[in-house]
Amino acid sequence: MTTEFQSQHHSQTDVLEAEKVKTLRRWKVVLYNDEDHTYDYVVAVLVAVCAMAREQAFRCAVEVDLTGRTTVFYGPQEECARISGKINTWGADHRLLRSRGSMNSAIESD
Amino acid sequence: MLPMSRAEKRILGAMEKLVLDILNQITGGNPPIHETKDLALLSSRQLLELADQTPPELLPLLVRFLKESRGGLRLFEKLMGEHEEENRELVDRFFSRYFQLVMEPSEIEENPLLLYLDPEMFHDLALVQTREGFFKRQSIACINEFLAAHFNHANPFAPGEQDLAWNFFFSELLKV
Numbered sequence: 177m178t179t180e181f182q183s184q185h186h187s188q189t190d191v192l193e194a195e196k197v198k199t200l201r202r203w204k205v206v207l208y209n210d211e212d213h214t215y216d217y218v219v220a221v222l223v224a225v226c227a228m229a230r231e232q233a234f235r236c237a238v239e240v241d242l243t244g245r246t247t248v249f250y251g252p253q254e255e256c257a258r259i260s261g262k263i264n265t266w267g268a269d270h271r272l273l274r275s276r277g278s279m280n281s282a283i284e285s286d
Numbered sequence: 287m288l289p290m291s292r293a294e295k296r297i298l299g300a301m302e303k304l305v306l307d308i309l310n311q312i313t314g315g316n317p318p319i320h321e322t323k324d325l326a327l328l329s330s331r332q333l334l335e336l337a338d339q340t341p342p343e344l345l346p347l348l349v350r351f352l353k354e355s356r357g358g359l360r361l362f363e364k365l366m367g368e369h370e371e372e373n374r375e376l377v378d379r380f381f382s383r384y385f386q387l388v389m390e391p392s393e394i395e396e397n398p399l400l401l402y403l404d405p406e407m408f409h410d411l412a413l414v415q416t417r418e419g420f421f422k423r424q425s426i427a428c429i430n431e432f433l434a435a436h437f438n439h440a441n442p443f444a445p446g447e448q449d450l451a452w453n454f455f456f457s458e459l460l461k462v
Contacts, residue, residue: 215388215389216389216390219389230385230392231381231382231385234381234384234385234389235366235381238349238362238365238381238384239362241349241353242349242352242353242357242358242361242362242365243358243359243361243362244358265419266419267416267417267418267419267420268416268417268419268420270398270402270403270417270420271402273407273413275416276413276416277416
């Protein structure tokens, strides 16, 4: 059974925790679509750079293909900048001769 | 004679009509599917059920049509089942089937460098240079095998010497 004090304490902790999560997730990395990269490429990059599971990365690949953009990471600004930098310098898709560079991503405040 | 691009367009148009007819048969004409934009009008459930009944060989085409229907984010939300628990099984099955159809197997037995860095590319240094990241991400065993196949490289590189191996490879190309 929860006392009134415990209940108040919990709600304060919850608020602090929510604030902390909000601060940590204030920024996001957005990946933009183009026609020079395959689903395989997107999945490989997101698995390696964002530590996603292949299935999750595949859903992002479908989303970016259908909608033009997908959010691939949430976190503090510095971490998002690091992740976006890695995506933008990953290199061309070796499966496509016409592919000559990386995909584009950018960080945005959430 | 028609220019190839126009002939191709006609073939693609005919193929599109054929596939849309098949999709229309799957739904039994309820709702009717005569144009790609009709796909964007389907509800999430209707779309997922249609995808579920679409033969594997036509599923990538269905996704292409969805892309062409310009439904954008709304369409993707439908493919995600509007995040409703009751659609979850269909959503998982759609992504799983599509994944199996369009993705390379995770384990390719062939050396990726031998597979994708064809000697015919070697004269195009600008192109080869764009493959630097791909080259350096390979295991040193793959790299040594690739260099041995194309160059007289007697001393194999040690693990962690990907940068040196790349420099060797590119300097060999510059000699040609």
